[in-house]
Amino acid sequence: MNKDLILKAFSVDNFRIFKDDEFIDFAPLTILTGKNNSGKSSLIKALRLFSSSLKASSGLTLNFDDPDLKLRSFDEVKNNNSSDDLIRFGFQIAGLFNSK
DSSP: OOSOOEEEEEEEESBTTBOSOEEEEOOSSOOOOOSTTSSHHHHHHHHHHHHHHHHSTTTTSOOTTOTTTOOOOHHHHBOTTOOOOOOEEEEEEESSSOOO
16 A cells, blocks of 8 residues: 555535535645635534544544544534534545555
């Protein structure tokens, strides 16, 4: 397996401002711009929550205990306008497999 993994895109669904699946493409340099409450911080927090959860010993359980994130609980980050009880993350990653 190639050690140089590159995150090409990320999607998040039912997390804070993102009610429906929101897909964000990343380039070698990605700049997040937009009005207040447009999702810039939510995107970063979603990435950090997922990363923190992978590092925690709890496996696939979301880790709301990271004090730097200040997210508190599932009920506080779930989109208020959604009846869905799942937060979904998706990825496009380059470099997972060696091509021959």
